Amino acid sequence: xxxKMRHRNRLVLILFLLGGxxxxxxxxxxAFGVVTISLPDILKMVLNKVAIFDFPSTWRAVDxxxxxxxxxxxxxxxxxxxxxxxxxxxxxxxLLRNPMADPxxxxxxxxxxxxxxxxxxxxxxxxxxxxxxxxxxxFIGALVTVTLVYNLARVGGKTPLISMLLAGFVVSALxxxxxxxxxxxxxxxxxxxxxxxxxxxxxxxxxxxxxxVVIAPLVIGGIIGARFFAFHLNAFSLGEEGAAYLGIExxxxxxxxxxxxxxxxxxxxxxxxxxxxxxxxxxxxxxxTLGPDHRLLLPASALAGAIFxxxxxxxxxxxxxxxxxxxGVVTAIIGAPFFLYLLRRSRREYAF
Amino acid sequence: xxxxxxxxxYFSYFDGLVLHNINLSIEAGEMVALLGPNxxxxxxxxxxxxxxxxxxxxxxxxxxxxxxxxxRKSIARTMAVVPQQFHIPFSFTVAEVVTLGRIxxxxxxxxxxxxxxxxxxxxxxxxxxxxxxxxxxxxLSGGERQKVILAMxxxxxxxxxxxxxxxVHLDITHQVEILELVRRLNAEEGLTVIAxxxxxxxxxxxxxxxxxxxxGRVSTDGTPAQVLTEDRIKEVFxxxxxxxxxxxxxVPHIVVTPKGSATKRR
Numbered sequence: 299x300x301x302k303m304r305h306r307n308r309l310v311l312i313l314f315l316l317g318g319x320x321x322x323x324x325x326x327x328x329a330f331g332v333v334t335i336s337l338p339d340i341l342k343m344v345l346n347k348v349a350i351f352d353f354p355s356t357w358r359a360v361d362x363x364x365x366x367x368x369x370x371x372x373x374x375x376x377x378x379x380x381x382x383x384x385x386x387x388x389x390x391x392x393l394l395r396n397p398m399a400d401p402x403x404x405x406x407x408x409x410x411x412x413x414x415x416x417x418x419x420x421x422x423x424x425x426x427x428x429x430x431x432x433x434x435x436x437f438i439g440a441l442v443t444v445t446l447v448y449n450l451a452r453v454g455g456k457t458p459l460i461s462m463l464l465a466g467f468v469v470s471a472l473x474x475x476x477x478x479x480x481x482x483x484x485x486x487x488x489x490x491x492x493x494x495x496x497x498x499x500x501x502x503x504x505x506x507x508x509x510x511v512v513i514a515p516l517v518i519g520g521i522i523g524a525r526f527f528a529f530h531l532n533a534f535s536l537g538e539e540g541a542a543y544l545g546i547e548x549x550x551x552x553x554x555x556x557x558x559x560x561x562x563x564x565x566x567x568x569x570x571x572x573x574x575x576x577x578x579x580x581x582x583x584x585x586x587t588l589g590p591d592h593r594l595l596l597p598a599s600a601l602a603g604a605i606f607x608x609x610x611x612x613x614x615x616x617x618x619x620x621x622x623x624x625x626g627v628v629t630a631i632i633g634a635p636f637f638l639y640l641l642r643r644s645r646r647e648y649a650f
Numbered sequence: 651x652x653x654x655x656x657x658x659x660y661f662s663y664f665d666g667l668v669l670h671n672i673n674l675s676i677e678a679g680e681m682v683a684l685l686g687p688n689x690x691x692x693x694x695x696x697x698x699x700x701x702x703x704x705x706x707x708x709x710x711x712x713x714x715x716x717x718x719x720x721x722r723k724s725i726a727r728t729m730a731v732v733p734q735q736f737h738i739p740f741s742f743t744v745a746e747v748v749t750l751g752r753i754x755x756x757x758x759x760x761x762x763x764x765x766x767x768x769x770x771x772x773x774x775x776x777x778x779x780x781x782x783x784x785x786x787x788x789x790l791s792g793g794e795r796q797k798v799i800l801a802m803x804x805x806x807x808x809x810x811x812x813x814x815x816x817x818v819h820l821d822i823t824h825q826v827e828i829l830e831l832v833r834r835l836n837a838e839e840g841l842t843v844i845a846x847x848x849x850x851x852x853x854x855x856x857x858x859x860x861x862x863x864x865x866g867r868v869s870t871d872g873t874p875a876q877v878l879t880e881d882r883i884k885e886v887f888x889x890x891x892x893x894x895x896x897x898x899x900x901v902p903h904i905v906v907t908p909k910g911s912a913t914k915r916r
Contacts, residue, residue, distance in 0.1 A: 545725070
C-alpha cells in the first residue's frame with residue numbers, strides 16, 4: 299500500500315509515523331530507570347512546562363527533578379546521538395557507495411578516541427560550555443583526523459573516494475595502535491582503563507541541559523544541511539563521473555558532504571563515545587525498507603537512528619540496573635539480528 | 651541548438667600525451683562518430699567534451715562559451731552523457747533512475763513537479779521501456795539497463811548527447827534499437843550527437859560524419875565514404891579488410907576475412 303501512494307503523501311506519512319515513534323520512545327525511556335515514574339505523570343509535567351496546560355501535581359517534587367534534570371537531558375542526548383550517527387552513515391554510504399561505510403570509516407572514531415584518551419591523562423581540569431576536556435578533545439580529534447585523511451588522499455586537485463577510504467583505514471589503524479600503546483602503559487600514564495573502555499564502547503554521558511544546548515543545534519543543523527544534499531547523493535549513486543554529468547560539482551560537494559558527516563559524527567561522539575552499529579545498520583535497514591531515494595532516506599534514518607539509540611540506552615540503563623551496560627554493546631546486540639532479519643526478507647537487494 | 655568547438659586541444663594523463671592538437675568543429679544537428687583502435691583517445695575526447703576532464707592546452711567551446719568556465723549545472727542542462735555502463739550500488743527502480751535525469755533542473759528542497767514526472771514518462775516511452783517502469787534497475791539485462799540510462803539522459807532534455815561506446819556490451823537487437831532511436835532524435839528534434847563507436851559498420855550505417863583517431867590525432871574526418879577506405883583502415887587499425895558497398899544503403903561496409911580462407915567461387 300505504501301509503495302502505491304503518491305511520493306509526497308508517502309513521505310509525510312512515514313515521517314509522521316517515525317516522529318510519533320520517537321515521541322513514544324522518549325517518553326518510555328524517561329519513565330524507566332532506578333525509579334519508575336508513570337507515563338501520564340511525565341506527559342503532564344512536560345505539558346505543564348511547554349504549554350498553557352496546568353495539570354495538578356499528582357507526583358512527588360523529586361520525580362519532577364529526576365525527569366527534568368536527569369532523564370530528559372539523557373534521553374534527548376541519546377536521540378541526538380542516534381540521529382546524528384544515522385544521518386552521517388547515510389552521507390558516508392551514499393558518497394562512498396560502499397556497504398561497509400559508516401560514520402567512523404574515514405578516521406573520525408580513531409581520532410576521537412585518541413583525542414579523548416590523551417585528554418584523560420592530561421592534568422587539566424577545563425570546562426567549556428558545559429563540556430569537559432575529554433568530549434572537547436574527542437570532537438577536535440575527530441575533525442582533525444578527517445582533515446588529515448582528506449588531505450592525504452588528495453592528488454592533483456582531486457580526492458578520489460577510494461584513496462580516501464584507504465587513507466582512512468590506514469590512519470585509523472595507526473591511531474588505534476597509539477591508543478593500544480597508551481593503554482598498555484596505562485600505569486605510568488595514570489590512564490584509567492575503564493574510562494577508555496567506556497569511551498570505546500559508547501556510553502551516553504549527558505549530565506545536564508548545558509551539553510544539549512550546544513549539541514542539539516549542531517545535530518539538527520547538520521541534519522537539515524544533509525537533507526539539502528539529497529539530490530546530490532542520489533546523483534552520486536552513479537559514481538563521481540555520473541554525478542558530474544547530472545550537474546553536480548563533484549569535488550566541492552564531496553568536501554561539503556564529508557564535512558557535514560564528520561561534524562555530525564564528532565558532535566555525537568563528544569557526548570557518547572563510540573556507539574557502534576547505529577551509523578552502519580540504520581541507513582541499511584531504512585534503505586532496505588523504504589528504498590534508496592535520499593529525500594526520504596535521510597530524514598527517515600535520522601528519526602529511526604534516534605529511536606534506536608533511545609531504546610538501546612533505555613535497555614542499557616535498566617537491564618542490569620543500577621549498573622549500566624555500555625550502550626554500544628546494546629546497539630550491537632539488538633542491531634545485528636534485526637539487520638540480518640531485514641537483509642534476508644527484503645526484496646530490495648544490494649548490487650554493490 | 652548546441653555546437654561544440656574543439657580548438658587545438660592537447661591532453662595528457664600523468665604518464666604521457668593522449669591527445670595531440672585536436673581540432674573539431676561540430677555544428678548543431680550533426681551526428682558524429684569517433685572511431686579508432688583501443689587507446690586512440692576516443693573515450694578521452696568524449697570526457698573532454700563533457701568537461702569532466704580539462705584540456706592540458708587549447709579550449710573547448712560549447713555554444714560559444716568556454717566549457718571549463720561553465721558550471722556543471724549549466725552544462726548538464728544542455729548536455730547529457732551515456733557512458734559504456736553505469737554501476738548503481740543501490741536498488742533504484744527504473745523510474746527512479748530516469749528521474750535522476752531531472753536533477754539539473756530541481757531546486758534543493760523541492761520535489762519533482764508534474765512537468766518533471768511527465769518528462770520521465772515521455773523518456774521511458776520514447777526509449778520503449780514504459781513497461782519496465784517499476785522494475786528494479788539491478789534486475790535488468792545489460793541491454794535494458796543501457797536503455798534506462800539513455801532514457802535518463804533524454805529526461806535531461808539535452809540539446810547535445812554524448813555517448814561513449816553506448817552499445818559495446820549489447821546484443822545486435824539492442825545495438826540497433828539504441829542507434830535507431832538516437833538517429834530519429836537527431837533527425838526529428840535536431841539533437842546533436844557525438845558518439846565514440848567501436849563497430850565500424852554500425853558507425854557507417856548510422857552516422858553522417860566519422861572522425862577517425864590514430865594515436866591521439868585526427869587521422870581522417872569526413873563522410874563514411876571518405877573515412878572508411880581499405881587503405882585508411884589498414885593504416886589506422888593495421889587490419890587488412892575489404893570494403894564493399896552495403897547491399898541496401900550503399901554506405902561502406904567492412905568485411906573481415908580470416909587468414910588462409912579459401913576464396914569462395916561464385
